[in-house]
Structures are given as C-alpha cells and as structure tokens.
Amino acid sequence: MLKSFINVDANSHFPIQNLPYGVFRKKGGKEEPSIGTAIGDFVLDLSVLDDAGLFDKTSVRGQKVFHQSTLNRFMELGKTAWKEVRAVIQELLRDDVPTLMDDADLRKRAFISQNQVDMLLPVGIGDYTDFYASKEHATNVGTMFRGKDNALMPNWTHLPVGYHGRASSVVVSGTDIRRPQGQIKPPGQEYPTFSPCRQLDFELEVGCFIGTGNRLGEPIPVGEAEEHIFGMVLVNDWSARDIQAWEYQPLGPFLAKNFATSISPWVVPLEALAPFRIPGPMQEPEPLPYLKTNKAGSFDIQLEVYLKGDDMESPQLITETNYRHLYWSMAQMVAHHSIGGCNLKPGDLLASGTISGPEKITRGSMLELAWRGAEPIKLSNGKERVWLEDGDELIMTGWCQGDGYRVGFGEVTGRVLPAVKLEGMQEVGILKS
Structure with a gap:
C-alpha cells in the first residue's frame, strides 16, 4: 500500500490514495487564491510545486493552471493531463521519494495546515x-x-x-x-x-x-x-x-x-x-x-x-x-x-x-x-x-x-x-x- 511521508490517520479522508483538488486562501490573507490538494491535515499548494518546476515533464508545463482561482483551466486539459499531474503528486508524497520530503525550504512553502485556510468554491460553474x-x-x-x-x-x-x-x-x-x-x-x-x-x-x-x-x-x-x-x-x-x-x-x-x-x-x-x-x-x-x-x-x-x-x-x-x-x-x-x-x-x-x-x-x-x-x-x-x-x-x-x-x-x-x-x-x- 502506498504511504506518504506526511502522517495520515487511518480515518482521515485524505490519504495519498485520494489527492482531491480544491481552491483555498490563507485565513486573513489578501493574496490571490491557490489550487491545492489535501493530504492528511494539510493542503499541498500546487502552485508552489509548479513554480519549482516539478510539473515540467507534464502537459501542464508553462500553463499556470494552478495559479488560478478555479480548477476550470486544469479541468479542460483532459484526462491525460489529469493522470500526469496525479502521478507526479503521488510520487512526490511517497515516503521513499526524497524530492519533496528532504527539501525543508520547499516543504515549508508548499504545505499549510487545513485549519489555516478558507476553502473556496472550487469550480466556475457555468451550468x-x-x-x-x-x-x-x-x-x-x-x-x-x-x-x-x-x-x-x-x-x-x-x-x-x-x-x-x-x-x-x-x-x-x-x-x-x-x-x-x-x-x-x-x-x-x-x-x-x-x-x-x-x-x-x-x-x-x-x-x-x-x-x-x-x-x-x-x-x-x-x-x-x-x-x-x-x-x-x-x-x-x-x-x-x-x-x-x-x-x-x-x-x-x-x-x-x-x-x-x-x-x-x-x-x-x-x-x-x-x-x-x-x-x-x-x-x-x-x-x-x-x-x-x-x-x-x-x-x-x-x-x-x-x-x-x-x-x-x-x-x-x-x-x-x-x-x-x-x-x-x-x-x-x-x-x-x-x-x-x-x-x-x-x-x-x-x-x-x-x-x-x-x-x-x-x-x-x-x-x-x-x-x-x-x-x-x-x-x-x-x-x-x-x-x-x-x-x-x-x-x-x-x-x-x-x-x-x-x-x-x-x-x-x-x-x-x-x-x-x-x-x-x-x-x-x-x-x-
């Protein structure tokens, strides 16, 4: 069974097998919303990973899809892009992959506790x-x-x-x-x-x-x-x-x-x-x-x-x-x-x-x-x-x-x-x- 280096309780809804997408803003913050995924009690900011070049081998490279206020731009890229991004995130969170686990500065910028964010409407809903x-x-x-x-x-x-x-x-x-x-x-x-x-x-x-x-x-x-x-x-x-x-x-x-x-x-x-x-x-x-x-x-x-x-x-x-x-x-x-x-x-x-x-x-x-x-x-x-x-x-x-x-x-x-x-x-x- 896949395991993350982030400690995840067995009753948590957000283990490494899930990795749902959402839009968040830090509580009290005035910066633009970010797109993230949930892992245990944390939100992983995907815009930070994108800026670090960790999605450069996927079809989302250079498109800034995780710097948006909704998921729409990412969604419209299709299943190939979704699978590529999910595979990268899952790989980075594994407990036997050092890329993110051993980079203290990147971890500090990329992870934020879920109780420190406000979750926003994730999608611009047309119909x-x-x-x-x-x-x-x-x-x-x-x-x-x-x-x-x-x-x-x-x-x-x-x-x-x-x-x-x-x-x-x-x-x-x-x-x-x-x-x-x-x-x-x-x-x-x-x-x-x-x-x-x-x-x-x-x-x-x-x-x-x-x-x-x-x-x-x-x-x-x-x-x-x-x-x-x-x-x-x-x-x-x-x-x-x-x-x-x-x-x-x-x-x-x-x-x-x-x-x-x-x-x-x-x-x-x-x-x-x-x-x-x-x-x-x-x-x-x-x-x-x-x-x-x-x-x-x-x-x-x-x-x-x-x-x-x-x-x-x-x-x-x-x-x-x-x-x-x-x-x-x-x-x-x-x-x-x-x-x-x-x-x-x-x-x-x-x-x-x-x-x-x-x-x-x-x-x-x-x-x-x-x-x-x-x-x-x-x-x-x-x-x-x-x-x-x-x-x-x-x-x-x-x-x-x-x-x-x-x-x-x-x-x-x-x-x-x-x-x-x-x-x-x-x-x-x-x-x-």
Whole structure:
C-alpha cells in the first residue's frame, strides 16, 4: 500500500490514495487564491510545486493552471493531463521519494495546515443539472403523493429524469443558507399567501464536474462518458417543499430549488474512486442502446447526514446510506444529457438527486425521514423535527473504506438563517417547535 511521508490517520479522508483538488486562501490573507490538494491535515499548494518546476515533464508545463482561482483551466486539459499531474503528486508524497520530503525550504512553502485556510468554491460553474436517479427516493415521494400503485411515473425506469438548476446559487460548504420565501398555498385555502418557507428540507446528493465537454450537436457515447468527468463532490440541494408544491404545476422546481445548493470543497478524482467501483442496481426494463453499458457504473461510497440544532451540544446522525443505491449511473446521466446535442462544458455540475436506500435510516431527505410529517425525527434533546428550523446545521459526509485507509470527500455543511424581512410584506409566524 502506498504511504506518504506526511502522517495520515487511518480515518482521515485524505490519504495519498485520494489527492482531491480544491481552491483555498490563507485565513486573513489578501493574496490571490491557490489550487491545492489535501493530504492528511494539510493542503499541498500546487502552485508552489509548479513554480519549482516539478510539473515540467507534464502537459501542464508553462500553463499556470494552478495559479488560478478555479480548477476550470486544469479541468479542460483532459484526462491525460489529469493522470500526469496525479502521478507526479503521488510520487512526490511517497515516503521513499526524497524530492519533496528532504527539501525543508520547499516543504515549508508548499504545505499549510487545513485549519489555516478558507476553502473556496472550487469550480466556475457555468451550468447545473439536477437528476432524480434514486429509485427508492422516487418511489417514496411518489407513494406519499400519488399512492403506492402509482409511485413511479411511466418514464422513470426508461431515462434519467432531470431538470436544469441555477448555477449562480451553488455555494461552497460552510456558507449560511437564508430561509427562502415565496408563494405557498395551504391545504383548503383558495388563494396562495406570501410566506417564508415552512417546509425547508435537505437533499443528500453526490455530484460530478464535467472536465472536457462536447461540441454542440455531438452527443457523448455512454461508454466514453466517464472520460469527460473530472471528479465528484458531495451536494446538499436544499429544497423548499411547500413552495414547490404550489409552483411546480405544470413545469418543475423554480424558487423551491434556486435559492441555494451547497457542495463540498474538495473534488475527488474518479481515479481515486476506481478501487471502489461496483455494479449498480439491476435495470429493468433494459435501457435503450444509447444508455446501455456493461461497465460497473457505481461506487461503494458510505454517506451520512448529521443535524445540529442551535440548542444541541453535538450533531446527531439522522441518515446513513450509500451511493450504490443510485439506479442511474453518472455515465448514463452524461450520455442522456447530451444525446439531443446539448454541449456540456468544463465546470458544468451534474448532481444525482436525493440518494435513498431501502431502510428508513437510509432515506436522504427530511420529507422521507419524517414521512411528510407523520413520523417526526426524535432528537437527543427531547425535541422533534419534521422540517428544518432556523439555526439548524446540516453536516453531510462520505467516504470509501479501503484496507487501512479511506478515500473521502470531507464534509459539506450549511446552517439555516431566518428569512430576510421584507418591508411591507406580512410574514407568517413559524419555525420553532
């Protein structure tokens, strides 16, 4: 097993087998952001390695891709460049390679503790697409609203259902989330009212970033789709269920989803996830040829969600599930997204939709966990939750478990703040149990 000269705890998400990419700035610093990789409790500044000429034998030489404020320029270079750079970084961090290990001055300039940096949004996101790829989640939601016999829409097992989201409100982990507001139509009421959302929810998702895109009118074959994926992140696609219930007829989510989507700051390369590749669920009926693949398209990624109210001493686990439950693979999502000729571009974000499993603890949203309010979540302080309240913090994490090491995503967190007070608009009282 590869080992780094940097001491890495067995439970760390960032061993030498991972090496995710992110954008950071020193706390309190005014210098431009840098691109780095995580190793144990440290960030390795790749711009420092670049300046030292350590990438001169790769295709990124002279392009200053690690002196940027986003990963986009590096991402668009393609898989060959990604593999070359990853190989160099992994070699430099090995415990039997002296180049970096024995150069005290270079180490001092290149390494910085993770608790001394602010992580920034890693990618300039041009477009964002959210899918609906978990059969268990789609079945749960359909059962609640349409009954068990009509849970899945007729098209669901034939194509990856999705919608185009709002890229401008994708934020990095740690960003506070304002409670959205909009039109809500309570049951039995003839007309809607304006109100802060009363049914605020989270959605546990995993997303992928497109590295190299395709030209307009030229679809990406499913067998080549992963060649276009740079890496993956955790996603919390916050959701205003009551706003959506009124506005989605006849189209889809709008204000209910465009107020915020949180992502983890470290982008994990597909190469780091390769040892944990597994087949996805059996697909019946057999997909149409443009979606059919014999390659194992899923990954064994353990996922957890914790909730911490502002009056709780510590976060409480409320969900533990696995990425393996996704019915549609990322490759199938990319292939379907582009089959009509849509041109994906470097930095585009594709998210999985809520990931739920077959058991109650594996449900990936409050809507499912509390079963639309019928089964409140009991908290350690004696209180209950049906929906998220002001002051609540959501913490999502995920990792793949290897033999003596983990390849993880870190965390994506967000805390709910009260809705903005709008002068002249009467607010509906809500939010505390």
